[in-house]
Amino acid sequence: MDVDIGNALASVASPGVSREALDRLDEQVADAHERIEQGMANADHGYEALNLPERTDPDAIRATVDPLTDAGALVTIGIGGSSLGAATIVDALSSDTETVFLDNVDPEWVTAHLDRLPLEDTAINVVSRSGTTAETLANFLVAREAFESAGVDWTERTIVTTGESGPLRDLADRHDLPSLKVPDGVPGRFSALSAVGMVAAAVCDHDLDALLEGAAAEAETLTGSLYECPAYAYGATTYALDARGAGMNAMVPYAESLETYSEWFAQLWAESLGKDDLGQTPLRALGVTDQHSQLQLYRAGPRDKVVTFVRPTETADRSIPETEVDDLAYLGDASLGDLLAAEFEATEASLAAAGRPNVRVEIDRVDEYELGGLLYGMEAACVLAGELYGVNTFEQPAVEWAKKATRGLLGGGEFAEADAVAEKTELRVEQ
Numbered sequence: 001m002d003v004d005i006g007n008a009l010a011s012v013a014s015p016g017v018s019r020e021a022l023d024r025l026d027e028q029v030a031d032a033h034e035r036i037e038q039g040m041a042n043a044d045h046g047y048e049a050l051n052l053p054e055r056t057d058p059d060a061i062r063a064t065v066d067p068l069t070d071a072g073a074l075v076t077i078g079i080g081g082s083s084l085g086a087a088t089i090v091d092a093l094s095s096d097t098e099t100v101f102l103d104n105v106d107p108e109w110v111t112a113h114l115d116r117l118p119l120e121d122t123a124i125n126v127v128s129r130s131g132t133t134a135e136t137l138a139n140f141l142v143a144r145e146a147f148e149s150a151g152v153d154w155t156e157r158t159i160v161t162t163g164e165s166g167p168l169r170d171l172a173d174r175h176d177l178p179s180l181k182v183p184d185g186v187p188g189r190f191s192a193l194s195a196v197g198m199v200a201a202a203v204c205d206h207d208l209d210a211l212l213e214g215a216a217a218e219a220e221t222l223t224g225s226l227y228e229c230p231a232y233a234y235g236a237t238t239y240a241l242d243a244r245g246a247g248m249n250a251m252v253p254y255a256e257s258l259e260t261y262s263e264w265f266a267q268l269w270a271e272s273l274g275k276d277d278l279g280q281t282p283l284r285a286l287g288v289t290d291q292h293s294q295l296q297l298y299r300a301g302p303r304d305k306v307v308t309f310v311r312p313t314e315t316a317d318r319s320i321p322e323t324e325v326d327d328l329a330y331l332g333d334a335s336l337g338d339l340l341a342a343e344f345e346a347t348e349a350s351l352a353a354a355g356r357p358n359v360r361v362e363i364d365r366v367d368e369y370e371l372g373g374l375l376y377g378m379e380a381a382c383v384l385a386g387e388l389y390g391v392n393t394f395e396q397p398a399v400e401w402a403k404k405a406t407r408g409l410l411g412g413g414e415f416a417e418a419d420a421v422a423e424k425t426e427l428r429v430e431q
């Protein structure tokens, strides 16, 4: 990935970062890089994620999924980091395999998918690092029941990715299901470039080696300076802008194929940096569509956000036909790709003209190699930003309260959190 932070400079935007401040920040980046390198060398928890291009074994993944590669459809059951990485890869790339990600427990939505899918030709990919996540286990129990009701042997078409122990591991062992292990020391949201994100890609016959090669090439760029490393330039600049008031980061890819990537980025950024009353709130938007819904706010609302524009510089194109309407002649001479590119540059320039900070991120095209680089680059940017914020990037303790309350409400144990739910303050306004 290439990063352009020109429109984040104080000479262009407010909030903005001066060159002097960037130079000073670069000293902190050098120190942070040393800690990151040390963490990678020691395979420390979290930092180990940045070793995945070397650690992940694509042959083992291919061998394990091989019996499933003829499936016409794949249903992935997982949530958060156990879904978003895989979804980002398969939603970005075309495949003949229909893919569904059951990452919610909305009963109508789950039922609609299970009723619609050709279960006799559908493979199941169940993913949970902890092996205990209620939504994932519930959806798996519901899905396998649906397969049984359809007279389809789910044990013949299920693959599991989970840890050494836990209920999901027990189920996999009990039914002798093919399984892969989540890598040690890699938090879910940083595991796209492991079996967690790559089983679905393998079933869809995507090029796992190219994904890892793209990530490895990005890893080569990790040096001690934001002026040499695109990932660190992104992480340091967004951190510096947050310190100056840009507490939100709108991720705006200009490619429909990258819409799920914004969801993946939102978990990465929010769950990694959102702690100790710190962190930058990720917003998800899509170019050009949200120019017609969000741009007014981005350009004329509070000066509390940075906009990240992402685009592939090479895409397939489609010409716009000639028209008999004079006023539209300018379109007839162009293509959809020309229009997309013009809108990208015009919208970026419109924010700069209004003194609103924005950053450009470019990849050559949407393919496995470039996606590997983008995912790895943003993970490294997040790790660097976490070092600068001084937070524990790799834990997410704040999510546990609601999990305990949920479990208690369902009779899954005694939890004070569940009691607290009943003590809700009410001020209802009813129709």
Ligand SMILES: O=P(O)(O)OC[C@H]1O[C@](O)(CO)[C@@H](O)[C@@H]1O
Pocket: 079, 080, 081, 082, 127, 128, 129, 130, 131, 132, 133, 136, 188, 189, 271, 396, 399
């Ligand atoms: O992979 P698991 O353990 O099922 O967890 C799923 C997701 O839930 C979280 O723990 C948050 O609740 C995320 O960090 C994680 O990616």
